Amino acid sequence: MKKTRTKNNWIKEHLSDKYVQKAQHEGYRSRAAYKLIEINAKYNLVKKNNRIVDLGSAPGSWSQALSSIIGESGEIFAIDLLPMEGVKNTTFIQGDFQDNAILDQLELLLKNQPVDLVISDMAPNISGNKTRDQALIIGLNELSLEFAKDWLKPKGNFLVKTFMGSGFEEFVKTMKNVFKRVIIKKPESSRDRSAEFFLIGLEKL
Numbered sequence: 001m002k003k004t005r006t007k008n009n010w011i012k013e014h015l016s017d018k019y020v021q022k023a024q025h026e027g028y029r030s031r032a033a034y035k036l037i038e039i040n041a042k043y044n045l046v047k048k049n050n051r052i053v054d055l056g057s058a059p060g061s062w063s064q065a066l067s068s069i070i071g072e073s074g075e076i077f078a079i080d081l082l083p084m085e086g087v088k089n090t091t092f093i094q095g096d097f098q099d100n101a102i103l104d105q106l107e108l109l110l111k112n113q114p115v116d117l118v119i120s121d122m123a124p125n126i127s128g129n130k131t132r133d134q135a136l137i138i139g140l141n142e143l144s145l146e147f148a149k150d151w152l153k154p155k156g157n158f159l160v161k162t163f164m165g166s167g168f169e170e171f172v173k174t175m176k177n178v179f180k181r182v183i184i185k186k187p188e189s190s191r192d193r194s195a196e197f198f199l200i201g202l203e204k205l
């Protein structure tokens, strides 16, 4: 009974959410698109002809938003545990970014060419155990940063979703050793009740 009421509340909130409605109207697969669009409007991370790696890409709304900016000569390399429908100029790999064999596949696709931007919207399935969830997202953040260090061009940019909690300050500190500027951002389109924040690393040193 209680569970049904919670589910009904979620559906009600979801349907009345202005970003859900906007996404349906504008053809984005998820309201998440607007987090990237909002961040990009302020920090100008995505440019025409860019090569971009999109980690945790499904269902694909960030790839859709990127694809409309980079144009025909740009390229997106996307990866997710879940399947994802095709997006223009996007090569998709289904698998776990933490799995070395999957990472090898991604690196092979990059053909030794560095990229302009690495973005990660990866998050663990929220278990409700805050300590566990926090440790898992920081683990994903660290792997993404390692990847960005290896593959970004000098002055390349990095955007990563994280949660505020244990390991957050330490991770920001590590990012400050890699980028000229590090920004902590909670986009307006991110739900208040969500623990998520985004970290933006500008201009890889």
Ligand SMILES: C[S@@+](CC[C@H](N)C(=O)[O-])C[C@H]1O[C@@H](n2cnc3c(N)ncnc32)[C@H](O)[C@@H]1O
Binding pocket: 029, 030, 032, 033, 055, 056, 057, 058, 059, 060, 061, 062, 063, 079, 080, 081, 082, 095, 096, 097, 098, 121, 122, 123, 124
């Ligand atoms: C919030 S969703 C991403 C939404 C996406 N940015 C969009 O706009 O459509 C987070 C995604 O991260 C993926 N993910 C979580 N852990 C992952 C991992 N280890 N490897 C690959 N994908 C992962 C999940 O499967 C999920 O689809």
